[in-house]
Amino acid sequence: MKDLRLYNTLNRRIEDFTSIVPQKVGMYICGPTVYGPPHLGHVRGPIVFDVFRRLLMQQGYQVRFVRNITDVGHLVGDADEGEDKLQKQARLEQIEPMEVAQTYTDAYNWAMDALNVLRPSIEPKASGHIIEQIEMIQSIIDANLAYQVNGSVYFDVEAYQKEHHYGTLSGRVLDDLIAGSASRELEGQSEKRSAHDFALWKHALPEHIMQWSSPWGKGFPGWHIECSAMSAKYLGLEFDIHGGGMDLLFPHHECEIAQSTAAHKHNPARYWMHHNMITINGQKMAKSLNNGIQVSALFNGDHHLLSRGFGPNTLRFFVLQAHYRSTLDFSEVALEGSEKGLKRLLESFKKLESIVPEKESNVDIEAVEKAIDAALSDDLNTPIAIAQFFELAKFINLAIDKKAALNVQDLEKISNLITVYFQGILGLQTEVEAHSDILDEVMDILITLRSEAKTDKNYALSDAIRNRLKEKGVELMDSKEGTTWKHN
C-alpha cells in the first residue's frame, strides 16, 4: 500500500498522513441534526468518510470512528438565535422532542445502512453529554475566555484573539468579521459583547422543553460545544482527523477549534477534512427552491425531479465518481449515467468466472492494481480508482472475446481487486440492482396473468398468484379501476 496523503484544510495543502498513535486512528465526523428525514444533502459526507475509514482499515489501522447525533442546541437560525430545530419539529408534530430525535435518528441510520455506510464505533448524542459540555464551558470561563450574561454564556472572541488566532481554519480575518457583523448587531443581539461571540450555553425560558440545570441557571448548550466535548471524551484532547462538510467549516469548526484551544490548549485535530457540497441541477439545495430530495424518494422516485427511483448502490457509485473536494451536481440524467456505467462494470465482473485462463497474460493487471492503490492513497481520489475498474472491465471483455489473454494469477488478481477495493473499500455491491420500474413491469405481468386466469375461471391459479405474492409481502388490491399493489 502507498503512503496515505490527504488535503488538510488547516494548512491548505496535501500532506502525508501519520497517526498520533502508530496503527490507530481517531476520527470525528459531525453527524446530523435529527429533526427531519434524511435527504440528498446527508449522503455525501457519510459515504466519503466511510470510504476513507475503510481505506485506513485496509491499511491496517484500527479506527475509532465517532459520529455524533445533534439532538439539542442547533437553533433554526444556525447561529445563536431562533427556536431549537428539534423543539420546533416537536411542536409541529405534537410529540416530544426526544421522539423527534429518535424518529429521525432511526431514519438516518436506515438510510446509512441502505447506502452500505458502516455504523460508527461510537454514536454519541449531545443530550447525553450535558455534564461534559458544562465542564468544558467552565474551563473556558476559568481561562477568562467566556462571559456570563442573563444566564447565558458566550465565548469571548476578542479576548481569545489576544493570544490565539480566531480564523485559523477558515482563513477569515476577525476585523472583517467585525465589520461584516455590524448590521446584525443592530438587530437586537446586544446581549453579546460582540456579534461574532458565540453561545456556549443559552438561558432557557420556562416553556423551553429541553433544559438542564447548570452553574449559570437552567438552559441548554450551544451547538458548537457538543462536538468539542464529545470528541475530547471519546478521542482525547488531540486526535487524528476531524471531518465534515464545507458548510460546517465556518463557523462550526472554527468555533470548535477556538473552544478546544481555550479549554484544552489544543487544536483538537491534526487533520481537518472537508467534503464539498451537492448541487441539484446546478442549483444549491434550499428550502426556498423546493429542490430538497429525501433519501426514500431517491430510492422510490417519489419526487417531481425524478421519473423513477434509483438504487442505493447507484447513489453510492454516483457520489464516488466525483472527487470529494469537487462539487457534485445531481440530476436524473447524471444518475442514469452512473447507473449505466455501474451496470456495465458489474456485468463484466460477472463474466470473470467464465474466462478460460491462458498460459501467459498479455495485459498488465499489476499496473491497474498500483493505479487504484495510488489513486485512493492520493487524497482519496475515488474517480480515478473507478476509472481503473473500467479498465479492468475492458480487459475482461477482451478476454471473453479472445482478444486478450489472462493467466490464472491475473484472473485471481482481478477477483481480489474486486473483493478488496470495489466491495471492501469503495463499499459497492456487485449485484445489479433491480430498479422500481422493472418491478412495476413485472407486477403488471403478474396482475394481467391473474386477471386472465380469473376470466378462464382458473381460480386455483389466480388465488395462487395472490397468495404467493402475499407470502413475499406484496398485497394485491382489487377495485373497479383495476388491480393495484403495495409492498408491506
Ligand SMILES: [Zn+2]
Ligand atoms: Zn460538529
